[in-house]
Amino acid sequence: MAVIEGARRWSELFAGRTRTDVGAGILEILALAGNTELIPFAGGFPDPQTFPGARAAAFLDELVVSGDLGPFQYSPTRGLPGPLDALAARLEATQGRRPADEETLITSGGIEALELVAKSFLDAGDAVVVEGPTYLGGIMAFRSFEADVTAVRLDEDGLDVDRLRSTLVAGLRPKLLYTIPDHQNPAGVSLSTERRHALVELARKYGFLLVEDVAYRELGFDGEALPSLWSLAPDAVVQVGTTSKTFFPGLRLGWAVGPAEVVAQLTVAKQNTDQCAGALGQMLWELYARRGAMDEQLVHSRALYRRRCERMLAAFERTMPESVAWTSPHGGFFSWVTLPDGLDAAGLARSAATAGVAVVPGTPFFPDGRGGSNLRLSFSRVEDELIDEGVERLAALVAEHELGRTP
Numbered sequence: 001m002a003v004i005e006g007a008r009r010w011s012e013l014f015a016g017r018t019r020t021d022v023g024a025g026i027l028e029i030l031a032l033a034g035n036t037e038l039i040p041f042a043g044g045f046p047d048p049q050t051f052p053g054a055r056a057a058a059f060l061d062e063l064v065v066s067g068d069l070g071p072f073q074y075s076p077t078r079g080l081p082g083p084l085d086a087l088a089a090r091l092e093a094t095q096g097r098r099p100a101d102e103e104t105l106i107t108s109g110g111i112e113a114l115e116l117v118a119k120s121f122l123d124a125g126d127a128v129v130v131e132g133p134t135y136l137g138g139i140m141a142f143r144s145f146e147a148d149v150t151a152v153r154l155d156e157d158g159l160d161v162d163r164l165r166s167t168l169v170a171g172l173r174p175k176l177l178y179t180i181p182d183h184q185n186p187a188g189v190s191l192s193t194e195r196r197h198a199l200v201e202l203a204r205k206y207g208f209l210l211v212e213d214v215a216y217r218e219l220g221f222d223g224e225a226l227p228s229l230w231s232l233a234p235d236a237v238v239q240v241g242t243t244s245k246t247f248f249p250g251l252r253l254g255w256a257v258g259p260a261e262v263v264a265q266l267t268v269a270k271q272n273t274d275q276c277a278g279a280l281g282q283m284l285w286e287l288y289a290r291r292g293a294m295d296e297q298l299v300h301s302r303a304l305y306r307r308r309c310e311r312m313l314a315a316f317e318r319t320m321p322e323s324v325a326w327t328s329p330h331g332g333f334f335s336w337v338t339l340p341d342g343l344d345a346a347g348l349a350r351s352a353a354t355a356g357v358a359v360v361p362g363t364p365f366f367p368d369g370r371g372g373s374n375l376r377l378s379f380s381r382v383e384d385e386l387i388d389e390g391v392e393r394l395a396a397l398v399a400e401h402e403l404g405r406t407p
């Protein structure tokens, strides 16, 4: 009896901020994504074929045999010198700008970098602008510090910067603007070069920090990338990155690169989260990057994801009713599907799960309840043959649901 009463009370003791709806969406997605019975269009998971098993084993062996105890020890909060230098070299090679040492921080994944930015900048009620739709981990990070999150719509060319400008002219004064300019999660679109320049100008004019998430930047199908916002405006951008999609997410390793003053503040914030990212993972990634293994793997990963994406788009074309639209990504993991007006995506996702197909409805990707007729489909982890079958089952359900609502 005493146990039950105690258990009932714990939720009353939870902090007020936990009562804002920050976490339910991602838990549902992970539950769907983890269900191995379903054709997995749900989670943003890399395909296990891209995991560097044998290479990682050889590098780990090398680290242990070297006798250096560094991989086993605590490390400086900002990161170990070798991995920080390897990160700077990689950014120079892929983005054309080498950050100064004090502009770099190694984090425990991209999500921690977002959390550190939120923790460092946001007081309750502060305004943050995100893309609508956006990565729900971003919405959660900002909301968990009680920010007021506003979404500005995006289209095939990424964030609608004209609309953002109007919102700013109308008086909104965000502290942060969060954007995923390359092969966006969940929409699969990229920000045009022209808009990149315009966005940077707005950040400078209105004095907000641009938080640029480059999770899928290196996964353009043709290996090309537009200029990063950070390379265009290192004074106004903090770039958040992850090794999860290009190495493996079990490592939990990422970075934040930005103005030295900002990075110093993020480093202070990190001292009371995990104090430092794991040294073993940092050193493993350093070897992976320095030995050229990452570039070799990227060639295979891009080809794999391109093939999967093309197959999914061809299946959409073949099977979906005319009333359905979708984005055509040039990289990354996702396509964003728009159902005919009034067709309930959450209901469709439930029917799809019953029919053996996992997809995510659009609402959790907006801070304001929009997305009711959208679905996110991830092609990254679905075996080629299952892509056709999964899309066919989904298309049949869309047709059924459409019929069901006609009088």
Ligand SMILES: Cc1ncc(COP(=O)(O)O)c(C=O)c1O
Pocket (backbone or CB within 6 Å): 044, 108, 109, 110, 111, 112, 135, 137, 180, 185, 213, 215, 241, 242, 243, 244, 249, 252, 253, 254
């Ligand atoms: C846009 C975006 N940012 C960040 C992350 C999280 O990365 P990490 O695994 O490094 O925390 C993801 C993962 O899905 C993502 O899609």
